[in-house]
Amino acid sequence: MVAVFLRLRLTQLANSLRRPPVHLLGLMVLLGYAVAGTVFALGAVDDLRVADEASVGSMITICGSLILFGFLLIPLFFGSDDPADPRACASTGLPAGRVAVGLGVSAVISVPALLLAVLAASQIAAWADHPGAAVVAVFSAVIILATGVLGARTARSIAAFWLHGRRARETVGLIVVGALLLVSPGLIGIASTDWSTRESQERLADVASVLSETPLGAPWAAPALAAGGDASGAWLLLLFGLVVLAVIWAVWRVLVGRMMVTPQRPDSAIRTTGLGWFAIMPGNPVGAVAARSLSYWMRDGRYRLALLVVPIVPILLIVPLLIAGVWWQNLALIPLPVMCLFLGWMIHNDISTDNTAIWLHLATETSGWADRIGRTVPPLFLGIPLIAIGAPLTVRLYGVPDVLPAVFGVSICLLLAGLGISSAVSARHPYPTVRPGDSPFAQPQSTASSPGQALSFFGTILVASPVLALAGLGLAVGEDWNDMALLAGLVVGVGGYVLGVGVGARAFAKRAPELLAFTLRN
Amino acid sequence: MATEPIAPETRYSLEDGLARFDTLIDQLSSAPEEDPVDADIAISVEEEPPITREPIPEQAPAAPEKSRAEQEPLTRSAARTGGDVALQVTGLLKSFGDTVAVDEIDLSVRSGTIFGIVGPNGAGKTTTLSMITGLLRPDAGEIQLAGTDVWADSSKAKRKMGILPDRLILFDRLTGRQLLHYAGLLHGLDAKTARARTADLVATIGLDEAQHRLVTDYSAGMTKKVALAAAMIHAPRLLVLDEPFESVDTVSAERIIDILNRYVAAGGTVILSSHSMDLIERICDAVAVIVDGRILATGAVADVRGDQSLEERFVDLVETSNAGEDMEWLRSFSD
Numbered sequence: 001m002v003a004v005f006l007r008l009r010l011t012q013l014a015n016s017l018r019r020p021p022v023h024l025l026g027l028m029v030l031l032g033y034a035v036a037g038t039v040f041a042l043g044a045v046d047d048l049r050v051a052d053e054a055s056v057g058s059m060i061t062i063c064g065s066l067i068l069f070g071f072l073l074i075p076l077f078f079g080s081d082d083p084a085d086p087r088a089c090a091s092t093g094l095p096a097g098r099v100a101v102g103l104g105v106s107a108v109i110s111v112p113a114l115l116l117a118v119l120a121a122s123q124i125a126a127w128a129d130h131p132g133a134a135v136v137a138v139f140s141a142v143i144i145l146a147t148g149v150l151g152a153r154t155a156r157s158i159a160a161f162w163l164h165g166r167r168a169r170e171t172v173g174l175i176v177v178g179a180l181l182l183v184s185p186g187l188i189g190i191a192s193t194d195w196s197t198r199e200s201q202e203r204l205a206d207v208a209s210v211l212s213e214t215p216l217g218a219p220w221a222a223p224a225l226a227a228g229g230d231a232s233g234a235w236l237l238l239l240f241g242l243v244v245l246a247v248i249w250a251v252w253r254v255l256v257g258r259m260m261v262t263p264q265r266p267d268s269a270i271r272t273t274g275l276g277w278f279a280i281m282p283g284n285p286v287g288a289v290a291a292r293s294l295s296y297w298m299r300d301g302r303y304r305l306a307l308l309v310v311p312i313v314p315i316l317l318i319v320p321l322l323i324a325g326v327w328w329q330n331l332a333l334i335p336l337p338v339m340c341l342f343l344g345w346m347i348h349n350d351i352s353t354d355n356t357a358i359w360l361h362l363a364t365e366t367s368g369w370a371d372r373i374g375r376t377v378p379p380l381f382l383g384i385p386l387i388a389i390g391a392p393l394t395v396r397l398y399g400v401p402d403v404l405p406a407v408f409g410v411s412i413c414l415l416l417a418g419l420g421i422s423s424a425v426s427a428r429h430p431y432p433t434v435r436p437g438d439s440p441f442a443q444p445q446s447t448a449s450s451p452g453q454a455l456s457f458f459g460t461i462l463v464a465s466p467v468l469a470l471a472g473l474g475l476a477v478g479e480d481w482n483d484m485a486l487l488a489g490l491v492v493g494v495g496g497y498v499l500g501v502g503v504g505a506r507a508f509a510k511r512a513p514e515l516l517a518f519t520l521r522n
Numbered sequence: 523m524a525t526e527p528i529a530p531e532t533r534y535s536l537e538d539g540l541a542r543f544d545t546l547i548d549q550l551s552s553a554p555e556e557d558p559v560d561a562d563i564a565i566s567v568e569e570e571p572p573i574t575r576e577p578i579p580e581q582a583p584a585a586p587e588k589s590r591a592e593q594e595p596l597t598r599s600a601a602r603t604g605g606d607v608a609l610q611v612t613g614l615l616k617s618f619g620d621t622v623a624v625d626e627i628d629l630s631v632r633s634g635t636i637f638g639i640v641g642p643n644g645a646g647k648t649t650t651l652s653m654i655t656g657l658l659r660p661d662a663g664e665i666q667l668a669g670t671d672v673w674a675d676s677s678k679a680k681r682k683m684g685i686l687p688d689r690l691i692l693f694d695r696l697t698g699r700q701l702l703h704y705a706g707l708l709h710g711l712d713a714k715t716a717r718a719r720t721a722d723l724v725a726t727i728g729l730d731e732a733q734h735r736l737v738t739d740y741s742a743g744m745t746k747k748v749a750l751a752a753a754m755i756h757a758p759r760l761l762v763l764d765e766p767f768e769s770v771d772t773v774s775a776e777r778i779i780d781i782l783n784r785y786v787a788a789g790g791t792v793i794l795s796s797h798s799m800d801l802i803e804r805i806c807d808a809v810a811v812i813v814d815g816r817i818l819a820t821g822a823v824a825d826v827r828g829d830q831s832l833e834e835r836f837v838d839l840v841e842t843s844n845a846g847e848d849m850e851w852l853r854s855f856s857d
Contacts, residue, residue: 276697284707285707285710288707292704295695355691356691357693359657360692360693362657363655364705364708365677436691437738514659516690
């Protein structure tokens with residue numbers, strides 16, 4: 001039976017080469033990269049033979065863990081066009097167990113698996129000078145290959161089973177972008193570090209020892225342990241690797257069983273029974289606009305992307321400062337106000353985001369107040385708990401309890417005044433944005449310059465600057481200034497909100513047809 | 523597709539929906555108390571039911587359930603002449619740069635009738651309707667809706683008006699039901715009324731299957747239907763529909779026509795634009811032919827078309843107009 005699956009897999013592989021030449025060229029380029037990467041890794045492993053065992057082990061464990069992580073992660077994005085989908089075998093009447101074995105084994109026949117096999121074998125070569133470690137390395141190689149191949153196979157089916165449909169793809173895409181944004185400062189840090197120093201070598205060893213106790217690192221770390229004389233530890237790690245493999249197998253087996261009896265649903269549309277946010281919010285125009293905004297913040301990729309940026313910006317700000325040697329406790333003060341600033345700023349082009357759907361507000365003669373206030377509800381929903389939890393946390397990390405009022409004052413001021421200014425700006429200075437339904441990463445269809453973006457951002461900072469100054473005095477001098485900062489923050493924040501919403505409401509009421517005309521041009 | 527169970531309170535049959543829709547329409551005749559003009563019209567409608575030139579018993583509003591089944595959909599020999607002037611447009615003007623899109627249009631639509639606007643592409647139909655509905659600011663002219671100036675007293679006017687714009691998107695990340703509820707709340711209905719009317723409209727326009735899906739996943743025809751429902755949720759006096767039948771299938775179109783006929787029979791007024799001359803000829807009582815922003819002919823359908831079909835008459839009008847324009851230099855002699 002397994003032979004049939006293997007033959008099927010080989011045929012598929014051969015057929016995948018029957019493509020238009022352009023596709024083939026792309027495929028060759030990709031393959032070239034993969035082979036080059038493998039050759040580079042082989043060279044690196046070869047170099048390691050002259051280095052000392054400890055650093056060899058560290059490097060192999062770290063790189064190996066990353067490779068296995070890739071084998072688990074990358075297939076998640078290719079679930080939709082899986083050529084070896086277990087569901088395809090449902091009509092053959094084969095028992096799920098045999099399908100699981102057949103598909104699992106035949107998954108070895110693939111280019112990535114081949115490259116992984118080469119790498120796994122090469123780490124055996126790295127330990128050729130240590131006979132005991134080399135034996136362990138042989139077992140390691142088998143476990144590594146099996147874990148990678150079966151893990152990738154399982155990940156792909158998980159993606160096909162659960163992560164299909166537009167919404168899931170959008171979500172996965174956003175998570176990846178988020179992860180990349182998170183990782184990139186770390187990579188900058190890694191790239192800019194001098195790894196030859198003793199200190200950094202020690203840090204590498206630390207990372208490796210942590211990884212060696214994870215499912216991804218264990219099989220790679222075992223030979224190093226054996227080379228270092230800890231044979232029993234090495235076999236224990238191998239055993240751990242086997243247990244992990246068994247768990248993956250169990251998941252795969254259950255998944256195949258489930259998939260074969262679950263009919264493939266068409267790209268399922270979002271279905272919400274009931275009224276969602278409309279049932280929760282009050283039944284008046286303000287509540288209606290708020291409920292509509294909340295629904296959009298949850299569903300629309302453009303809002304979700306913007307929301308994703310809110311927590312990432314402070315990280316991007318902090319990492320360079322941290323690397324530059326700023327005391328981390330000072331940096332603890334940064335995230336909360338920055339997030340509040342961006343939350344308030346998020347709605348500064350809200351009408352443009354609606355596109356021509358704004359006609360409904362004209363047709364119903366929705367008052368400017370209802371339109372403006374309703375739109376500030378989602379950021380308030382997020383911002384108020386954020387401040388309530390974030391301010392005490394910030395102060396705790398900073399270590400001086402006295403500054404709590406100042407942190408509250410600055411955050412509240414930035415959020416509320418920001419919302420007010422954004423409300424005014426979005427009714428007065430809209431600018432083109434990505435249309436509904438387009439990818440959030442797309443460029444707007446038309447570009448017309450508008451001062452709106454900068455006006456709302458720097459306007460908020462400008463309005464909040466007295467509060468920031470008072471809070472600065474609070475940090476530097478002491479208690480009275482902290483209370484002053486809170487008071488000023490409340491006054492400026494609430495005042496800015498009311499004034500901004502008022503200006504925006506008047507502008508909306510007066511210019512509604514012109515706003516619609518703007519969205520039509522967009 | 524519809525594997526999830528639908529909550530019992532949202533399950534309505536079509537008949538339920540139509541019956542409920544009639545009560546929704548009936549609310550037209552019980553006009554808002556604070557609005558004396560509306561009350562006048564309502565009384566006049568109640569006192570003298572819509573006059574028909576050659577009365578056909580099936581069309582009497584008293585027995586709509588039966589009439590719907592018996593109505594002969596393809597021919598209608600009589601037109602309603604309607605009551606008072608519901609919509610009066612005078613000297614409407616709009617230009618974009620050097621192009622005059624709407625050139626001093628006058629229109630008069632009687633209550634209790636369906637008024638059709640026809641014209642070739644780019645004739646200014648959508649521009650005209652956008653100005654009537656308060657979406658596009660006119661350069662000049664006046665629009666009176668039952669005694670209310672649409673641009674001077676827009677909030678009062680818009681309460682009396684339901685609109686279906688063409689080529690404008692909806693808040694399509696809401697489900698159909700949420701969208702209707704949203705429109706209801708924005709029109710000032712309380713949550714309970716909005717909920718009840720949403721359920722009625724969902725049943726009437728045959729949206730039951732799709733009401734919990736996002737509007738963005740709807741077909742073009744279904745999107746039109748949900749937009750039409752949103753236009754009616756506040757029981758307006760006047761419906762302004764821009765291309766209501768575009769990309770709507772025949773069965774749905776018949777459903778919409780049926781709804782519009784009942785609405786008009788109860789005293790409502792409809793002004794709509796369409797490319798389909800057959801449809802206009804069939805369902806409209808009066809018509810205006812717009813070419814290059816000017817009205818070439820207007821009046822009762824029978825008067826406009828004469829002894830031709832409306833389509834032939836329309837083509838004649840458009841071609842004469844174009845020919846005349848092409849040869850304009852000939853009439854302005856050089857000396």
